[in-house]
Amino acid sequence: MPIAFEKVSYTYAPGTPFSYAALKEVDLAIEMGKITxxxxxxxxxxxxxxxxxxxxxxPSDGQVLVLDRIITHADKPKQLKSLRKNxxxxxxxxxxxxxxxxxxxxxxxxPLNFGVSEEEAKKRAMETLTVVGIDPSIAEKxxxxxxxxxxxxxxxxxxxxxxxxxxxxxxxxxxxxPQGSKSMMQxxxxxxxxxxxxxxxVTHDMEHVLNxxxxxxxxxxxxxxxxxxxxxxxxxxxxxxxxxxxxxxVLRFKESLAKGGMSLPEGISxxxxxxxxxxxxxKP
Amino acid sequence: xxxxxxxxxxxxxxxxxxxxxxxxxxxxxxxxxxxxxPAGYPGYGVLGVFIVSVLLIxxxxxxxIFRAMKPMAFMLVFLLMINVLVLRTGYVLFSFYGxxxxxxxxxxxxxxxxxxxxxxxITTALTATTKPLDLTLAIEDLLGPLKRFGVPAHxxxxxxxxxLRFIPxxxxxxxxxxxxxxxxxxxxxxxxxxxxxxxxxxxxxxLFVSSFQRAEDLADAMxxxxxxxxxxxxxxxxxxxxxxxxxxxxxxxxxxxxxxxLAFVV
Ligand SMILES: Nc1ncnc2c1ncn2[C@@H]1O[C@H](COP(=O)(O)OP(=O)(O)OP(=O)(O)O)[C@@H](O)[C@H]1O
Ligand SMILES: [Mg+2]
Numbered sequence: 001m002p003i004a005f006e007k008v009s010y011t012y013a014p015g016t017p018f019s020y021a022a023l024k025e026v027d028l029a030i031e032m033g034k035i036t037x038x039x040x041x042x043x044x045x046x047x048x049x050x051x052x053x054x055x056x057x058x059p060s061d062g063q064v065l066v067l068d069r070i071i072t073h074a075d076k077p078k079q080l081k082s083l084r085k086n087x088x089x090x091x092x093x094x095x096x097x098x099x100x101x102x103x104x105x106x107x108x109x110x111p112l113n114f115g116v117s118e119e120e121a122k123k124r125a126m127e128t129l130t131v132v133g134i135d136p137s138i139a140e141k142x143x144x145x146x147x148x149x150x151x152x153x154x155x156x157x158x159x160x161x162x163x164x165x166x167x168x169x170x171x172x173x174x175x176x177x178p179q180g181s182k183s184m185m186q187x188x189x190x191x192x193x194x195x196x197x198x199x200x201x202v203t204h205d206m207e208h209v210l211n212x213x214x215x216x217x218x219x220x221x222x223x224x225x226x227x228x229x230x231x232x233x234x235x236x237x238x239x240x241x242x243x244x245x246x247x248x249x250v251l252r253f254k255e256s257l258a259k260g261g262m263s264l265p266e267g268i269s270x271x272x273x274x275x276x277x278x279x280x281x282x283k284p
Numbered sequence: 285x286x287x288x289x290x291x292x293x294x295x296x297x298x299x300x301x302x303x304x305x306x307x308x309x310x311x312x313x314x315x316x317x318x319x320x321x322p323a324g325y326p327g328y329g330v331l332g333v334f335i336v337s338v339l340l341i342x343x344x345x346x347x348x349i350f351r352a353m354k355p356m357a358f359m360l361v362f363l364l365m366i367n368v369l370v371l372r373t374g375y376v377l378f379s380f381y382g383x384x385x386x387x388x389x390x391x392x393x394x395x396x397x398x399x400x401x402x403x404x405x406i407t408t409a410l411t412a413t414t415k416p417l418d419l420t421l422a423i424e425d426l427l428g429p430l431k432r433f434g435v436p437a438h439x440x441x442x443x444x445x446x447x448l449r450f451i452p453x454x455x456x457x458x459x460x461x462x463x464x465x466x467x468x469x470x471x472x473x474x475x476x477x478x479x480x481x482x483x484x485x486x487x488x489x490x491l492f493v494s495s496f497q498r499a500e501d502l503a504d505a506m507x508x509x510x511x512x513x514x515x516x517x518x519x520x521x522x523x524x525x526x527x528x529x530x531x532x533x534x535x536x537x538x539x540x541x542x543x544x545x546l547a548f549v550v
C-alpha cells in the first residue's frame with residue numbers, strides 16, 4: 001500500500017502557446033506512516049505534485065500509485081470518492097473554500113459527503129474543531145466573519161473530520177502566528193504518532209522540517225532532486241549549500257560550537273536538548 | 285474551461301494585429317452592417333471570402349475559428365427544428381412519417397447560419413487580433429465626443445478593462461475552489477439532485493465572497509493611489525493612425541458600397 005510516483009510528468013495547458021511543464025519525470029516513493037516534508041523554491045511544482053495524490057490532477061505521462069490504486073493519463077478514474085476519503089488534501093490558502101452558514105456545518109460538509117451519518121459528522125466536527133484550537137463557542141458563527149487564522153484552522157478541521165489515512169497539507173502554516181503554527185505542527189505530529197497517519201507537508205520553513213518531519217523531498221524546477229531522511233539531509237552540508245537552503249538556527253549554532261572546539265553528540269535538533277547538552281559540558 | 289476560443293486574444297505578429305484598434309472597431313461596425321445588406325448568396329460569398337482572407341492575413345488558424353463558432357451549433361439545431369416545423373413555403377423536399385419538409389425551411393436556416401458565421405468571424409477578427417486593453421482604450425476614444433452629452437466614456441472603458449482583466453483570475457479561482465471542494469467529497473458529475481445543488485452552492489458562495497472581497501480591495505487600492513475618474517490624464521500608450529489604417533477602412537467601405545449596389549441597384 002505505498003504511495004509512489006513513477007516517471008510522472010505534468011504539463012499545464014498542453015498544446016497551447018501557454019503550455020508549461022510543471023513536473024518532469026518525477027520518481028518518488030513516500031514512506032507510509034511517516035511525516036514527509038516537501039520543500040523547494042516557489043514554482044518548483046510542489047502544489048502540482050501533491051494534487052496528484054487524490055487525483056485532482058492526472059499525470060500527463062507516467063503513473064501515480066496511491067493506496068492500491070493506479071492513476072495514469074489514460075483512465076477516467078471512477079469512484080474517486082473512495083480515494084479522496086482516504087487521502088485528505090488541504091490546499092494552499094484553504095480559507096477560500098468555506099461556504100456554509102455556520103462553522104460547524106462547514107466542518108461537517110466533508111464527512112457528510114463521504115456518507116457519514118449526521119450525528120457522527122457533528123461529533124467529529126466538534127472534536128476536530130477543538131483539536132485545531134477553535135473555541136466551540138464560535139461553532140455557530142458564520143465562517144466568513146472570522147479572522148484569517150481562524151478560517152485556516154476551520155478549513156483544516158474540515159479535512160481532518162473526514163478522517164483520511166493519508167493527510168496532505170499544502171503550506172498549512174503560511175501566514176499563521178508563530179505560536180499557532182507551532183501548535184498546528186504539533187497537531188500533525190500527534191496525528192502521525194497516535195493514529196499512524198501518513199502525513200505530507202509542503203513547507204518553506206526549515207525549522208519545521210527539522211523538528212517535526214521524518215523524511216524530506218526537495219523539488220526543483222519540476223524535478224525531485226533528493227529524497228532522504230531529515231537527519232541525513234541536514235548533515236549533508238555540501239548538498240544544503242548546493243540547494244541554497246537556509247540551515248535551521250540550532251544546527252548552525254551547533255556547527256559554530258564545533259568549529260570553536262566544543263563537539264556535541266550527533267542528532268541534536270531542538271533547542272532544549274542542545275541547551276542541556278551544552279550545560280552538561282560546562283558544569284563539571 | 286481554459287480553451288474557450290470565442291473573444292480570446294491570440295498574441296501573434298501580423299499586419300492585422302498592428303492596425304489601429306479604433307479603426308478596427310469602426311471597420312468591424314461597417315462589416316457588421318454589410319452582413320445585414322440583403323445581397324443574397326453572392327453577396328455573402330464575397331463577404332465570406334473577404335473575412336477569411338483577413339483571418340488568414342492575421343495568421344489565425346481556421347481550426348481556431350471553428351472552435352469560436354462551436355457554441356452556436358446548439359442554437360442552429362434548435363433553429364432548424366423550428367424552421368422545419370413552421371415554414372411551409374417553397375417546394376416539398378421530402379417527407380417522412382407524414383411530415384413534410386419544405387425547401388424554404390432549409391434555405392432560411394442556411395441563410396441565418398451564414399449570417400451568424402460571418403458575424404462571429406468578423407468579431408473574432410477584431411478580438412483575436414487586438415489586446416483587450418487596446419480595445420478599451422479605443423472604446424474610450426471613440427466614446428470621447430459623447431462626453432459632452434454626459435456619457436461617462438472613461439468610466440465605461442475602465443469598467444470594461446477591469447472586467448476583462450479579471451476574467452482569467454475568475455476562471456483560475458473557480459478551478460481552484462472546484463478542486464478544494466472535490467477534496468471534500470463534492471462531485472459535480474455524479475450524485476443526486478440535492479447533492480448537485482449543494483455542490484453548486486459550495487462553488488458559487490466562495491466565488492462570490494472572494495469576488496466581492498477582491499473588488500473591495502481593488503477599489504481601496506485605487507483610491508489609496510488617488511484615482512479620480514474625472515481627472516484629466518495623459519496616456520502612456522498613444523494610439524496612432526497610419527496610412528495602412530486608412531487603406532483598410534477604405535477597402536471595407538468599398539466592400540460595403542459594392543454590396544449595397546448589388547442589393548439595391550443591380
Ligand atoms: N493552473 C495553472 N496553469 C498554468 N500553469 C500553472 C498552473 N498552476 C501552476 N502553474 C505553473 O506550474 C509551476 C509549478 O506550480 P506549483 O503551484 O506546483 O508551484 P509550487 O512549488 O507549489 O510553488 P509555491 O511555493 O509558490 O506554492 C509554476 O511555474 C506555475 O506557474
Ligand atoms: Mg504551492
